[in-house]
Amino acid sequence: MKIRKGINMGGIKQKxxxxxxxxxxxxxxxxxxxxxxxxxxxxxxxxxxxxxxxxEGVIKEMGELEESDKRxxxxxxxxxxNYDIKYVIGISIESELCSIGVANIKGxxxxxxxxxxxKELEAEETLLEIxxxxxxxxxxxxxxxxxxxxxxxxxxxxxxxxxxVSKHAYGLWKKxxxxxxxxxxxxNINVVVDNNVRTLAMAEMDHEKLQNISNMLxxxxxxxxxxxxxxxxxxxxxxxxxxxxxxxxxxEINGEICKCGxxxxxxxxxxxxxxxxxxxxxFSKQRMPILYKLCKEDIANLSTNNVIKSSEQGDEEVIKIVxxxxxxxxxxxxxxxxxxxxxxxxxxxxxxxxxxFMEIFKEELNKNLTECDxxxxxxxxxxxxxxxxxxxxxxxxxxxxxxTGAMD
Numbered sequence: 001m002k003i004r005k006g007i008n009m010g011g012i013k014q015k016x017x018x019x020x021x022x023x024x025x026x027x028x029x030x031x032x033x034x035x036x037x038x039x040x041x042x043x044x045x046x047x048x049x050x051x052x053x054x055x056e057g058v059i060k061e062m063g064e065l066e067e068s069d070k071r072x073x074x075x076x077x078x079x080x081x082n083y084d085i086k087y088v089i090g091i092s093i094e095s096e097l098c099s100i101g102v103a104n105i106k107g108x109x110x111x112x113x114x115x116x117x118x119k120e121l122e123a124e125e126t127l128l129e130i131x132x133x134x135x136x137x138x139x140x141x142x143x144x145x146x147x148x149x150x151x152x153x154x155x156x157x158x159x160x161x162x163x164x165v166s167k168h169a170y171g172l173w174k175k176x177x178x179x180x181x182x183x184x185x186x187x188n189i190n191v192v193v194d195n196n197v198r199t200l201a202m203a204e205m206d207h208e209k210l211q212n213i214s215n216m217l218x219x220x221x222x223x224x225x226x227x228x229x230x231x232x233x234x235x236x237x238x239x240x241x242x243x244x245x246x247x248x249x250x251x252e253i254n255g256e257i258c259k260c261g262x263x264x265x266x267x268x269x270x271x272x273x274x275x276x277x278x279x280x281x282x283f284s285k286q287r288m289p290i291l292y293k294l295c296k297e298d299i300a301n302l303s304t305n306n307v308i309k310s311s312e313q314g315d316e317e318v319i320k321i322v323x324x325x326x327x328x329x330x331x332x333x334x335x336x337x338x339x340x341x342x343x344x345x346x347x348x349x350x351x352x353x354x355x356x357f358m359e360i361f362k363e364e365l366n367k368n369l370t371e372c373d374x375x376x377x378x379x380x381x382x383x384x385x386x387x388x389x390x391x392x393x394x395x396x397x398x399x400x401x402x403x404t405g406a407m408d
Contacts, residue, residue: 016041016049017405021058024081025402026211029062031076050079057085058406081105086149088400089134089189090392092196093117093155093179095171095223098130101389102137105149105401107206110141112387123166123177131186148189152396153179154196154389156224158242164193167241170224170259192399197226197244198235199391200383204346205233206394207382217342218381219246219333221349222272222304229340246336247271251328270329272304272351278321279307290315308354319356326357330364337369337377348381 019039024030036046053059058081065076083106092099094117101112113133117126138145158167164180166173183191201218204210216230225247229236237243247267248260255264268274283299285292291310295301311318337345351357365374383390 029080088396150190150400152392154199201228203394326360334368
């Protein structure tokens, strides 16, 4: 006898709520009638769902639409998300620094802090310190743990996002670390973990400028090179959670050994880290007079900003190093574009602001990509002036509010 499976009403309810919340998020305040037209639910069903969420405080009525036809009894009351009903914590963990921010559901940051990474500590000790900083932030803002929907963590290197496990945080720790499990134990708050560049790509997709973009290749340059692929507005992770590790694609057969263990990775020749390594080998008043002056004659003052300034002011040796890096960057990215064919190539990082770097980069891309209209493809990230933990905030908001339909 064939057994019929029951309908998962809870799943349907969650999906409908999520559809309504995501629609309002993208569109702005809407009436119940207009929502019903776009989510393919009956007006009665939408009214029931919306009224329930109003009772919960998830959404709120914003007043009457000006063009409502009162004489015909067609009052259109606008509803919008109550972005201050709950809060999230966003965390970015890189090789030298951890930055943390607390924000409302709209992503508006209330307060933030940072922690220098002590590489002599075990991963568990580092995460304990991060957890303590999160608690301190909540205390400063007088926010109870019960009002935190969740914590989003972006971390360098490959991540098993389903389990919340950092597989290999390059330059930080070499072993697998269950970041989700450790932080949840310390904070007693739900935690979601992903690669840091993927979290930034999520934040980028949430920006109104890219609301109509479905597919994207997001590149982060600095201190290493990271990337993320977005297909149909969702992060593509691949079978083994290593999709889009463009910084660790091989571009130089007999090149340098990368921190990932391979030889000749893009990151070893095109990243700000690689540029700085080459500069340090040649740093002198004679070879790099402008940079030498900008660094106040001390290599300890070397920064990406000083490299950019010196190259744009005509420091020839620096220009040679930057040109080589830009050429390799274009090679790696043009290969990725050929495979993915994205709507947008979004560039994030200080080096993409360097005129010398970008001139060479675009010139080489044009040589390699004869079928593409680069003017329409290339876009500078809307996040370039935002704190890097904004990716963790976007991840937490997406996972714990919009994907769940704001259901506990």
